[in-house]
Amino acid sequence: MEKKKTFVEDIERTLYDIKNEDRPVYKTQQGLTEDIIRDISRQKHDPDWMLQFRLKSLDVYNHTPMPTWGPDLSELNMDEIVTYVKPDAKMTGNWKDVPEDIKDTFDRLGIPEAEKKSLAGVGAQYDSEVVYHSIQESLVKQGVVYTDMETALVEHEDLVKEYFMKLVPPKDHKFVALHGAVWSGGSFVYVPEGVQVKIPLQSYFRLNSPGAGQFEHTLIIVEKGASLHFIEGCSAPKYNVTNLHAGCVELYVKEGARLRYSTIENWSRNMMNLNTKRALVEKDGIIEWVSGSFGSHVSMLYPCSILHGENARCEFTGVTFASKGQHLDTGASVIHAAPHTSANISTRTISKAGGIAAYRSAVKVTPDAHHAKCSVNCESLMLDDISRSDTLPVMDIQGDEADIGHEAKIGRISDEAVFYLMSRGISEDEARAMIVRGFVEPIAKELPLEYAVEMNNLVNIELEGTMG
Amino acid sequence: MAEKLLEIKDLHAGVEGKEILKGLNLSIDKGEVHVILGPNGSGKSTLMNIIMGHPKYEVTAGSMRFEAADLQAMKTFERARAGIFLSFQTPEEIPGITVENMLRTAKQAMTGAPVKILAFRKKLKAMMAELKMDPAYAERYMNVGFSGGEKKRNEILQLLMLEPKLALLDETDSGLDVDAVQIVSSGVSAFHTAENSCLIITHNTRILEKLSVDRVHVLMDGRIVEEGGAELIGEINQRGFTHLLEAQNCADCSRVCPKAAK
Numbered sequence: 246m247e248k249k250k251t252f253v254e255d256i257e258r259t260l261y262d263i264k265n266e267d268r269p270v271y272k273t274q275q276g277l278t279e280d281i282i283r284d285i286s287r288q289k290h291d292p293d294w295m296l297q298f299r300l301k302s303l304d305v306y307n308h309t310p311m312p313t314w315g316p317d318l319s320e321l322n323m324d325e326i327v328t329y330v331k332p333d334a335k336m337t338g339n340w341k342d343v344p345e346d347i348k349d350t351f352d353r354l355g356i357p358e359a360e361k362k363s364l365a366g367v368g369a370q371y372d373s374e375v376v377y378h379s380i381q382e383s384l385v386k387q388g389v390v391y392t393d394m395e396t397a398l399v400e401h402e403d404l405v406k407e408y409f410m411k412l413v414p415p416k417d418h419k420f421v422a423l424h425g426a427v428w429s430g431g432s433f434v435y436v437p438e439g440v441q442v443k444i445p446l447q448s449y450f451r452l453n454s455p456g457a458g459q460f461e462h463t464l465i466i467v468e469k470g471a472s473l474h475f476i477e478g479c480s481a482p483k484y485n486v487t488n489l490h491a492g493c494v495e496l497y498v499k500e501g502a503r504l505r506y507s508t509i510e511n512w513s514r515n516m517m518n519l520n521t522k523r524a525l526v527e528k529d530g531i532i533e534w535v536s537g538s539f540g541s542h543v544s545m546l547y548p549c550s551i552l553h554g555e556n557a558r559c560e561f562t563g564v565t566f567a568s569k570g571q572h573l574d575t576g577a578s579v580i581h582a583a584p585h586t587s588a589n590i591s592t593r594t595i596s597k598a599g600g601i602a603a604y605r606s607a608v609k610v611t612p613d614a615h616h617a618k619c620s621v622n623c624e625s626l627m628l629d630d631i632s633r634s635d636t637l638p639v640m641d642i643q644g645d646e647a648d649i650g651h652e653a654k655i656g657r658i659s660d661e662a663v664f665y666l667m668s669r670g671i672s673e674d675e676a677r678a679m680i681v682r683g684f685v686e687p688i689a690k691e692l693p694l695e696y697a698v699e700m701n702n703l704v705n706i707e708l709e710g711t712m713g
Numbered sequence: 714m715a716e717k718l719l720e721i722k723d724l725h726a727g728v729e730g731k732e733i734l735k736g737l738n739l740s741i742d743k744g745e746v747h748v749i750l751g752p753n754g755s756g757k758s759t760l761m762n763i764i765m766g767h768p769k770y771e772v773t774a775g776s777m778r779f780e781a782a783d784l785q786a787m788k789t790f791e792r793a794r795a796g797i798f799l800s801f802q803t804p805e806e807i808p809g810i811t812v813e814n815m816l817r818t819a820k821q822a823m824t825g826a827p828v829k830i831l832a833f834r835k836k837l838k839a840m841m842a843e844l845k846m847d848p849a850y851a852e853r854y855m856n857v858g859f860s861g862g863e864k865k866r867n868e869i870l871q872l873l874m875l876e877p878k879l880a881l882l883d884e885t886d887s888g889l890d891v892d893a894v895q896i897v898s899s900g901v902s903a904f905h906t907a908e909n910s911c912l913i914i915t916h917n918t919r920i921l922e923k924l925s926v927d928r929v930h931v932l933m934d935g936r937i938v939e940e941g942g943a944e945l946i947g948e949i950n951q952r953g954f955t956h957l958l959e960a961q962n963c964a965d966c967s968r969v970c971p972k973a974a975k
């Protein structure tokens with residue numbers, strides 16, 4: 246019996262790997278010095294308080310050690326990372342005005358297409374700056390703001406000043422300190438009290454420049470009783486030098502508000518993805534995270550929900566797929582800081598071809614948060630003997646009457662299940678692919694449709710290399 | 714003369730070096746219903762799994778032909794596409810794949826042509842009604858959270874949807890209550906035609922009530938030790954297997970046994 250054997254070194258990334266000529270109008274020197282920070286700040290026409298904020302963050306960065314508890318970060322040499330790359334394009338609200346090569350890139354990634362079909366607003370960031378932003382007129386009339394952070398800093402300076410890096414302060418860890426010093430681009434969303442944004446907004450981040458860092462800042466405020474679905478997508482072509490992504494996401498979910506935040510990250514495999522995301526949820530508010538991690542060389546990503554008001558709720562759904570040369574350390578953290586708060590965390594991780602996928606979680610219940618309820622369910626599937634899956638849950642329960650459940654399962658594709666499907670005429674490859682698709686199905690159905698399709702393709706392509 | 718569907722000759726097979734089938738012969742014609750009886754551990758389920766091509770078992774000698782094809786040269790999914798179906802004794806649970814999705818994928822794989830969704834759904838609904846299955850089960854994940862009886866009904870549903878030439882039923886009636894056996898039995902008789910054949914393992918004769926049995930084989934210690942028509946079922950039910958086992962032992966040692974030599 247001859248078996249077809251395909252070897253896939255890397256997933257089919259033709260779409261993502263098209264590199265445009267690196268043609269910035271301005272690029273800082275490599276590395277990180279006070280001069281470089283002043284330079285970035287000048288280029289960006291920061292108000293003085295922001296310059297001071299950047300300098301303070303730089304100081305914190307310089308005095309904070311590298312985290313050593315997670316994946317190996319020794320390959321990252323900050324002296325070689327270019328922290329600010331300004332593309333040769335001005336921010337525009339008109340797709341026609343985006344330069345050809347950049348437009349082509351986003352066209353290929355389906356960004357304007359998606360906008361036409363199913364989005365209420367779109368933002369596209371290329372290297373360090375947002376090059377395109379649009380929002381439906383009807384939303385503007387209701388007072389919804391969706392723009393890039395730079396514009397927000399000019400037009401909504403008070404709001405930015407009130408919220409910017411208050412939830413994720415630079416002192417938290419080395420990479421948010423770095424972010425505070427060199428941040429550029431990102432999205433600002435403000436949904437006024439009671440406004441329901443029915444169609445999602447989407448931002449897409451693309452890092453084209455080799456050896457560069459992307460440090461976009463996303464700040465979303467959903468006021469009392471309002472609701473929003475925000476989608477973010479990330480990709481980059483592959484270079485032989487290390488790129489760095491250290492974004493920061495701050496989400497404020499006010500009383501009775503609801504925010505769904507979906508991310509699909511498909512960075513190229515030379516990317517260090519050290520991203521920090523946090524949500525502060527007030528009374529009766531709901532944060533829903535949907536998180537897909539497929540790309541990057543190393544990822545450290547643990548979206549955190551602080552359930553600050555009574556009855557605040559968090560739903561976290563995540564999928565991570567680590568293949569050859571990837572170490573994806575992902576998970577979630579929840580802080581129950583008020584009574585009757587509840588959280589539901591459900592994740593699936595897949596590893597193959599020597600990839601390492603770790604699920605790391607932290608659940609904390611403060612002494613005041615009585616009757617907190619938290620359920621964690623994480624399942625891992627290893628597709629071969631050389632891959633690794635770890636589950637690292639941490640729990641710190643101080644509140645009374647807490648109801649905490651943790652369920653973890655690590656396994657392989659069952660031979661009996663493959664035989665069962667084959668006995669129905671389904672080929673071996675398809676049987677395995679079906680089982681893997683079935684494994685991620687509870688997550689896939691939470692993803693925006695085009696991303697669910699993308700994930701399915703990814704699973705199929707990834708599996709071809711493991712068969713036989 | 715009737716056409717041969719399955720022909721097994723002098724089959725030796727086992728698992729991890731241990732021989733389970735020790736020279737088994739079996740021949741099934743198109744349209745026939747065969748029943749295999751035998752005590753626990755005699756190799757009945759092993760035979761079913763080997764016909765289906767379970768990778769755990771190794772065939773060491775003998776031949777298996779299905780119509781003109783040499784089964785041993787075919788992978789499990791190729792055997793299925795050729796027209797063999799196994800109703801499992803303990804059907805697998807497959808999370809994330811709905812019954813409908815799985816059946817559609819299987820049907821497409823079998824026929825090699827895209828499935829017409831509307832016609833497919835209509836047939837699925839009709840078959841589920843016939844098996845008294847809640848139509849909501851079409852949207853449920855394959856066997857996940859199904860009771861034993863629901864899993865068996867789901868096997869027969871697949872049989873009716875996939876329309877193979879040969880149905881291997883491995884204790885499809887075990888663990889079912891009287892009503893469920895009736896339903897499954899009707900399902901099997903709906904499948905059985907002048908062209909389609911069944912090979913049935915059972916400890917219970919109720920599943921056979923709606924079928925006309927052509928041939929009964931008694932399998933003991935990896936060999937067919939007794940064959941006959943439907944009347945053999947009643948005989949075994951009355952007398953059990955022990956007398957056959959004794960006869961078998963005598964046949965085995967005939968060269969040295971003075972009793973046999975006489």
